[in-house]
Amino acid sequence: MTKKFYAKVDEATCKGCGICVHICETKGGKNLKNGLKRTLLGGTLPEGADKCTGCRWCERYCPDFAIKVEEVTPVA
Numbered sequence: 001m002t003k004k005f006y007a008k009v010d011e012a013t014c015k016g017c018g019i020c021v022h023i024c025e026t027k028g029g030k031n032l033k034n035g036l037k038r039t040l041l042g043g044t045l046p047e048g049a050d051k052c053t054g055c056r057w058c059e060r061y062c063p064d065f066a067i068k069v070e071e072v073t074p075v076a
């Protein structure tokens, strides 16, 4: 079975700098986009599109450790 992943953004610590969105695109991912919601600091909250490959580049590059990539556990 193919593994599925989900990039979870902590809305309380994400400042909305867009680095994760940029790095996701740069590394060939098609998951993170700029969302419609604003962060507490007035940045743009990133949004996942259910196309996360689990490469974890976004997690490595986030300066605030505000994004975590988790494996989705299939519902039995």
Ligand code: SF4
Residues within 6 Å of the ligand: 009, 013, 014, 015, 016, 017, 018, 019, 020, 021, 044, 046, 061, 062, 063, 064, 065, 066, 067
């Ligand atoms: S890199 Fe981190 S702080 Fe910046 S938008 Fe992404 S999750 Fe938020």
Ligand code: SF4
Residues within 6 Å of the ligand: 005, 007, 023, 024, 027, 029, 030, 031, 032, 051, 052, 053, 054, 055, 056, 057, 058, 059, 069
């Ligand atoms: S793990 Fe990879 S594909 Fe998933 S959101 Fe992060 S950079 Fe994009």
